Structure formats: structure tokens, C-alpha cells
Amino acid sequence: MIGYPTKKNPSSKAIKQTTSKRGMSLEEDLNMTNQYYRAMDRAVIHKKPTPVQVVSVDYPMRSKARITEAYYRTPSTTDYNGVYRGRAIDFEAKDNQLKSNFPLSKIHSHQLAHLQQVAKHGAIAFVIVRFTTLDESYLIFIDQLMGFIQSHTRKSIPYAWFSEFAHRIDSGYTPPLDYLKVLDICCFKGEM
């Protein structure tokens, strides 16, 4: 078969399908960003593994357990956490295909509760929302998010609210999504 110049590359799609379906490119960007932060010794922030309920396991070899039945569980916490400049960091990241608003149903209520709880104990807690079609990413602190939820009855946050109140995250190559820059400005008053 002739590889026409416009042919889609099937291998990149194949790699994507092996991981979670949700928020793929945002997840990749954050993983690369966190890897960069660790390599530069700026922060230690990791993605938590996706929780899996294992039902049955085979032992074809003594050395290697093979899970033959398991189910994804709803995470009780957020996806990312770690430490930066002496502070605990905790956040959730959400891709959003819509252009005009971000549906609040994308964030589980127990994740909101978790973010409020860690913030109360001194962590820097936030949500990163990417408007995929616009290629714009925003950081919203949990206090801001709860403020919106408590003062509005609507079930989604309009795009205009993000561009006015949330913190736009610069995207680039190294790192792809420099969210610590937002924290430097908002939580550490720009001091280095």
C-alpha cells in the first residue's frame, strides 16, 4: 500500500489507546511537564495510578502475576500530587471538548471535597481545565471554584468566566504546560 502524504499515522493512535481514554493529550502534557520539573529539580509531582479492583490473578510463572479480571474504580482522590517549595500540591486535570463552557459534572463531588480538605490542611489545591478545541489551559484554585459553585445555580462554568477569573497557563515545549509559574505568582508572590 502506498503511503500517501496525507495518510494518518496509525502508530500514534495505537499508543494512545493503551492508556486512559479521558483527557489524553492534557495527561501527556502534564506527565511531560512533571518529568521536566523533576529533571530540573524544581518540584516532585506525580500522577497517581488509576485505581483498579483486581478480581482474579493467575500465576503462569512464579515471578509474574497475571491479572485476568479487574475493573476500574472511581478514584477517591485527585490525579496529581506532590511537593513544591515546601508546600503540598494537589490537583485534578480535565479536558473539555466544548468551546463555550465547562460542565461541572466533569469533576466528581468527592474530588471537590478532597481538594477542599487538603487546602484546609495547607496544600495548594486546584483544577486544571483545558479547552481542547481552543488549545487554552486554565488553573483554578479550589476556593475560586467553590466560590463559583456556591454563587451560581448553573451546572457549567462559561468560557468567559475562565478568561476573566482563572489563570491561563502558558503552553510551550519545555515544559509543555508550565503551571508552577502560576503558583509562583499567586502563592509565592513572585519570590524565587
Next chain:
Amino acid sequence: MIGYPTKKNPSSKAIKQTTSKRGMSLEEDLNMTNQYYRAMDRAVIHKKPTPVQVVSVDYPMRSKARITEAYYRTPSTTDYNGVYRGRAIDFEAKDNQLKSNFPLSKIHSHQLAHLQQVAKHGAIAFVIVRFTTLDESYLIFIDQLMGFIQSHTRKSIPYAWFSEFAHRIDSGYTPPLDYLKVLDICCFKGEM
């Protein structure tokens, strides 16, 4: 079938078998302790899910993905983390069946590297070791542990070292393993 008073409850065993085989009772104690800390609003500390490499997934129902082939991965970080009194908390917990020493091979080198890295960035980083047969649990800060490793050629830490230099953790009912008490004394100088 008559339920004799001495009959063992099969359901509790069934629950145990669904989770990791390693360090079961210490893990249970820590999970209960962390649950207690959260319920009392003292700290937010969770066990991270065991990382699993998913190879294939079936979709018998649209709503429920069924993992049909997966393997346990070596964790790149530690098992527990969270936030307490404004500080990031990060630790690994290890059961030990031996009475006279704790083999250092039980802690992966990348876990030691991770604990040193988070401590450098301001987290309180430590290892909890339980001598199962003696029912004694100890907390060792990463600096202490690295100090031992760097000044000794032996591949295990003698029990006597623990009883002299490590911090014994009180065991009880609520919570089963009050390790925050050690942090209150060692990291917060007893101030409340």
C-alpha cells in the same frame, strides 16, 4: 447451616484477598489510621493505588470496562502521601517477619531516591517498619535511614538500631498506629 458462635466470618477473609498480598496487617492498620485522621480532620493522607499495566480490556456492557489482561508494575514512588499541618507527608511502609534485623533490600532504591527528593523539597519523608513477630512499629526519617546506609556496609539494619535510634509508634485501637504523634514531637516540637 447453624452459625456456631466460634465460626469464622468468611466475608472478612474474602475482602482481604482482593487486595495486595504484601504487608497486609500493617497496610490495614495504616488504612484505618488514615481514615481516622481524615474523620477527625487531623490530616489528609491516602494510600496510592497499586500501579497496574493494563494490556487488554473488554466492554461486555457499555457502562463497565472489564480488564482481561494486566500486570502489576513496580511503583516509582512510595505508597502513602498527603498533607498534615501545612506540610507534605510522604512515606513507605514495610512489614518485616525477621526478629533480629530489617533487610534493606525490602526498600527499592528508587523509593529511597524519591523520599530524599521530596524531603529536599520540603516534605516530611520517612519509612515505617513493623517487626511483625514482635508487634513493634518504628518510624525512621529518610535522613536517618540514609545516614545508616552511608555509614555501614551491611545490607540490613539490626533490631537494636531501631530500638535505639528509630521512633517507636504507639499502637492502639483508635487509631491503630498513631504515627502523627511522632511527627508532632519530632517535626513540630510538640506545639499544637
